[in-house]
Amino acid sequence: MEELEWVIPFVPSEDVFLLGIVPGIEWVLAAVLAVYAAHSLYGGLIPQSQLFGPIFRGRSGAGRVVALTFDDGPHPTATRQVMDILEAREARGTFFVIGRHAKAYPDIVREIVRRGHEVGNHTQSHSWLMALALSRKTRDEIENCQETILRIAGLRPRLYRQPIGFKNPFLFRQLKRSGLTAIGWQARGFDSHAGDSGPVVRRILRKVRQGRIIALHDGCDMEMGRDRTATIEALSAVLDGLAREGYRFTTVSRLLGESPYQSGLQDGTVQSHPAHPAHPGRSAFAVQSDSPNQPAA
Template identity: 40%
Template sequence: MNTAPDSVAPPWAYLSAQALHYLFFAVRGQQFLRRQATVGGRHWPAFGVPGPGVALTIDDGPHPEWTPRMLDLLDRHQVRATFFLIGDRVRERPELVRRIVSAGHAIGNHSMSHPQPFAALARPRLRAEIARTQVEIEDAVGLRPVLFRAPGGNWSPDVLRTTADLGLTSIDWTVNPSDWRSPGVSRIIRSLSRGRSGQVLLCHDGGGDRSQTVEALDTVLPRLLGRGLRFVIPGDGR
């Protein structure tokens, strides 16, 4: 980790970042109860998508085992998703990023190294985490993402301002099954099955064993499709 002075935030920044982190738990709960989740803007992340669609977002890849299995699953159910990628992992597995794009999925920026709490980073480090990931992804697939998700959903005015300055749209979520904790397939299914029109679903293909996530989605995707929901990409409604 870079420990240069301009990369280290003052101690109070950590307390502020943690307070914001817990504040967003309450905000997401409120967004889940809304008839239509907020689609966001320059000063607020998007918790939902416009129109009748639902968005499936997948964080923390690419991973050599779980990303291919996730792609096979999505192909089987003919579902488009958005993969929020970590720059260091893009550098290690550019061929997987190319496979994601060639399969018709969208990709987003999820920082270079997934530091937490993200909102506690000093501004130069924060900007570098986002900007470097843009470069890594562009080097891998020849295009620059237009979507960004903060690691851990840890937003702040500085994070949102930097994201907007770099031409990115900030995307949060509405439904979180906490699949990164491996809580059990049934719990992931139950949580994701509550998703409805206009919401953003959060899952993971990196950061650990994601077998529960893959198994759960194999049940959830046809269930949501059977309810008439269509899967869209945040920001474009397609």
């Protein structure tokens, strides 16, 4: 039986001719693509990178003051322990909550606000793939968390922290639509899965700088009830160590100089919440310590 051979005609394009005519152009194109890929990876995977958009990590000239932040909560026990430690030192913190955890422990979210701390958006599910998420997934993660917090606490956050600090080009467009400001950090304890508080304390005290933001974890992205003993022990030591060095403690919104919450308008746009709910009558637009016995920075 006669064997048939299928032949698919190939018509070379001008680009293919160009590759053959211009010596070495394929290497030039490969180099350009490699640089582009490296640039994109840097922008997406390096938390400090602002390639895709601005990230607030602190304020120069604020003096010996630091903002305290806590991610991945609320936690059934650790979040309250963190607040107790802060309040014993007349300090307040900013808690970036995961929406699904907030739904599990709504009373703790309301307690965070009632006790004078701030609540920020840390996405609905804390997906490690957010750096690869397309615009719809990015929107859903952010807006679902916004709506969760709004239903629980009656507040729509202005402050947002990306899971693990990973980013993509879609993120900052959505943050603008949602009226959110991206918040980073300058010193973090890598305490999410730490079993010993010692390295956490040393890492933060070594890296912290004036007017910057410290990142710790009152919760855990994977396990809502995970043991947080190392973080609790580290927090006390960090606060005491910084206090001995003359540091004062504040929230992200005070360091940023903007309200931590938004007010909705009828046309769907957002504006700053007129007052800091934690401190009625006090300005939310100046860097200041939360201790009434210490002067503003």
